[in-house]
Amino acid sequence: MIIRSAASDRRGKSFTVPVDGILYGGDYNPEQWSPQVWVEDAALMQQAGVTVVTLGVFAWGTLEVADNVFDFGWLDRVFEILHEHGIAVILATPTAAPPMWLIESDPEIMTTDASGVRTGSGGRLGWSPSSSTFRGYALRMVERLATHYADHPALVLWHVSNELGNENGYDFGEESAEAFRLWVQAKYPTVEQLNRAWGTSFWGHTFTSFSQVTPPRFARTNHNPALLLDFDRFTSHALLQHYLAERDVLRRITPQIPITTNFMVMRSGGVQDYAAWAEETDVVSNDHYTIGADPLRHEELSFSADRTRGIAHGAPWLLMEHAAGSVNWQGRNASKTPGELTRNSLAHVARGADAVCFFQWRQSAAGAEQFHSGMVPHAGPDSAIFREVTALGRTLHRISEVSGARLSRGDAALLWDQQAVWAFNSTRKPADDIPFHAMPLALHAALNHHHVATDVIAPTADLNGYRLVVVPHLFLAHPELAARLTAYAEAGGHVLVSYLSGIVDRTGAVILGGYPGAFRDLLGLRADEFHPLMNAETLPIVTTAGATWTASDWTESLQLGTATSYASYASGRLQGSPAITENPVGAGTASYLSTRLGALELDEYVGHLIEVAGIRPLASAPREVEITRRSSTEHDYFFAINHLQVDAQVDLGRPAFDLVTGTAFDGQLVAGSVAVLKTERSEDGAVLKTERRPD
Ligand code: GAL
Numbered sequence: 001m002i003i004r005s006a007a008s009d010r011r012g013k014s015f016t017v018p019v020d021g022i023l024y025g026g027d028y029n030p031e032q033w034s035p036q037v038w039v040e041d042a043a044l045m046q047q048a049g050v051t052v053v054t055l056g057v058f059a060w061g062t063l064e065v066a067d068n069v070f071d072f073g074w075l076d077r078v079f080e081i082l083h084e085h086g087i088a089v090i091l092a093t094p095t096a097a098p099p100m101w102l103i104e105s106d107p108e109i110m111t112t113d114a115s116g117v118r119t120g121s122g123g124r125l126g127w128s129p130s131s132s133t134f135r136g137y138a139l140r141m142v143e144r145l146a147t148h149y150a151d152h153p154a155l156v157l158w159h160v161s162n163e164l165g166n167e168n169g170y171d172f173g174e175e176s177a178e179a180f181r182l183w184v185q186a187k188y189p190t191v192e193q194l195n196r197a198w199g200t201s202f203w204g205h206t207f208t209s210f211s212q213v214t215p216p217r218f219a220r221t222n223h224n225p226a227l228l229l230d231f232d233r234f235t236s237h238a239l240l241q242h243y244l245a246e247r248d249v250l251r252r253i254t255p256q257i258p259i260t261t262n263f264m265v266m267r268s269g270g271v272q273d274y275a276a277w278a279e280e281t282d283v284v285s286n287d288h289y290t291i292g293a294d295p296l297r298h299e300e301l302s303f304s305a306d307r308t309r310g311i312a313h314g315a316p317w318l319l320m321e322h323a324a325g326s327v328n329w330q331g332r333n334a335s336k337t338p339g340e341l342t343r344n345s346l347a348h349v350a351r352g353a354d355a356v357c358f359f360q361w362r363q364s365a366a367g368a369e370q371f372h373s374g375m376v377p378h379a380g381p382d383s384a385i386f387r388e389v390t391a392l393g394r395t396l397h398r399i400s401e402v403s404g405a406r407l408s409r410g411d412a413a414l415l416w417d418q419q420a421v422w423a424f425n426s427t428r429k430p431a432d433d434i435p436f437h438a439m440p441l442a443l444h445a446a447l448n449h450h451h452v453a454t455d456v457i458a459p460t461a462d463l464n465g466y467r468l469v470v471v472p473h474l475f476l477a478h479p480e481l482a483a484r485l486t487a488y489a490e491a492g493g494h495v496l497v498s499y500l501s502g503i504v505d506r507t508g509a510v511i512l513g514g515y516p517g518a519f520r521d522l523l524g525l526r527a528d529e530f531h532p533l534m535n536a537e538t539l540p541i542v543t544t545a546g547a548t549w550t551a552s553d554w555t556e557s558l559q560l561g562t563a564t565s566y567a568s569y570a571s572g573r574l575q576g577s578p579a580i581t582e583n584p585v586g587a588g589t590a591s592y593l594s595t596r597l598g599a600l601e602l603d604e605y606v607g608h609l610i611e612v613a614g615i616r617p618l619a620s621a622p623r624e625v626e627i628t629r630r631s632s633t634e635h636d637y638f639f640a641i642n643h644l645q646v647d648a649q650v651d652l653g654r655p656a657f658d659l660v661t662g663t664a665f666d667g668q669l670v671a672g673s674v675a676v677l678k679t680e681r682s683e684d685g686a687v688l689k690t691e692r693r694p695d
Pocket of ligand 1: 162166287327328359369
């Protein structure tokens with residue numbers, strides 16, 4: 001397998017990982033088991049078709065058993081056993097979980113919460129990315145590990161720490177406060193500039209010295225949203241600095257080994273700007289866990305996978321963790337339904353993953369995650385999970401030629417920006433219970449129901465070649481984006497903007513003159529007031545085509561300039577006023593969705609936009625069948641995933657061979673199954689080109 005990321009491409013570097021096909025495996029924590037189990041594990045891994053495991057993720061305390069006293073003996077033996085069985089190693093720097101002796105000797109390495117309470121021992125992460133003491137210990141560990149395994153033939157990839165920011169997102173302690181002050185001062189060289197940017201005359205919070213700047217510690221009312229937004233930016237930066245420090249040690253000692261760190265792109269309100277982080281990795285990897293109580297969890301998964309690919313600029317990426325069965329952190333932890341493990345795994349591959357890995361290989365008997373599933377459950381290999389894991393290993397082997405193929409460039413693009421998420425979450429809006437994710441996910445799902453190839457990309461990415469660009473809840477928008485979207489529409493592109501987009505500028509200040517400030521001209525309208533609907537309150541709207549739909553959550557009083565109404569309210573205070581509009585812009589259009597529609601209605605509306613944009617779906621199939629296309633130089637590989645409990649008809653319009661069953665595809669997709677359909681490559685199978693993210 002060849003690893004080439006956008007970032008490593010720019011360094012003129014690619015890495016050859018000596019493992020064929022799609023990587024298959026998971027986190028392996030042999031320190032929890034006896035050497036006899038290690039040998040049994042390696043044989044079971046072979047049986048399951050496992051090709052790679054991640055070692056060392058939480059092993060600092062078993063590798064550095066006391067300050068500067070290292071024991072690599074047990075890990076050497078594990079490396080040896082795995083290598084003898086042909087299993088490659090992703091080696092994690094074990095810095096996610098500091099050892100007990102370190103927390104005892106230097107408790108100030110731990111984060112402090114907003115109320116001043118310091119994190120104790122017993123969890124993981126929990127340390128402060130701004131702690132220089134922690135950094136020193138961590139880098140010594142990394143240096144020793146890298147030096148020890150530098151030339152081991154089983155080592156194929158470095159995995160820096162684990163989910164940086166997951167349990168050490170915000171630190172309100174003194175060392176972090178000092179680092180924050182320096183960061184603020186570097187951004188705003190004078191207090192006057194800082195006061196202007198943060199609008200500190202509100203409540204008379206004017207700073208007279210940088211020494212007065214603190215993290216948003218406990219206060220009895222909400223903080224200034226501009227401070228919160230910058231604290232998010234700082235936190236992402238501080239975590240990234242820690243990653244970079246570890247990465248640079250690894251790069252110096254083993255320049256031939258690629259480096260990644262596992263992202264959590266769907267962590268709500270995440271503290272990491274992964275689009276920026278990705279630039280610093282050799283390959284993007286992501287962890288994903290479905291929420292068992294969500295009946296549409298496969299749609300959230302698809303969004304996650306598309307977003308990860310967008311962050312990777314279209315290059316193949318690695319699914320570093322997901323669960324073989326239930327997790328142990330959702331209260332009621334649903335087991336997976338029959339076939340769900342396979343559908344979930346292949347849905348990630350369908351959207352660009354070249355690795356399918358789990359947390360974890362063997363389910364723990366002890367410790368905080370003892371009831372989290374593993375590939376080998378407590379029951380052992382004679383279990384439904386291990387049988388499905390083994391079957392999946394065979395399937396991945398059968399479709400191995402897909403590895404390296406890129407997804408065809410999408411016809412639609414959906415813009416996502418972490419800065420907008422932070423701004424959206426940092427202020428009190430007229431309806432604070434509207435989650436940021438809801439609108440992007442709903443629009444992404446609607447496009448998928450129509451089998452439209454969709455990319456989730458940064459607002460700075462190149463828009464050329466897309467027929468439809470969707471801008472959902474992009475609360476913070478740079479003025480140049482409006483200009484680029486206008487130029488894109490003038491040249492024949494089609495844009496859809498949802499409410500709560502373009503409301504604030506880069507500093508978090510409202511763009512004045514009517515909503516949605518940044519996009520008023522593009523959309524040919526303005527709103528002078530928001531009218532959020534109360535919970536469970538709905539209003540009927542009627543489209544120009546005569547359909548009656550139901551609006552919920554949000555309404556606004558819109559005054560049209562050049563835009564025309566596509567749907568308007570049939571009753572209530574806004575009766576007769578537009579809810580959805582369309583504005584002709586040059587050879588294209590810019591539409592505005594100022595309310596929330598039900599899923600089927602949104603499908604209908606998005607269907608209208610697809611028609612306007614002249615998009616050809618990837619296939620003809622029911623809305624619950626997921627279709628994607630990966631393309632190599634010679635072939636297209638269509639993934640068809642049937643989320644229905646009945647068989648479905650899928651028509652690609654050309655003959656295809658199903659790599660999963662090893663037979664010609666007759667158009668019938670069995671209930672709950674996945675087909676990987678190989679065809680000759682068609683002309684329009686252009687791939688998303690690697691582009692540089694503007695600084
Ligand atoms: C991840 C973490 C793993 C494991 C897993 C459980 O966030 O990286 O180590 O704890 O969650 O779902």
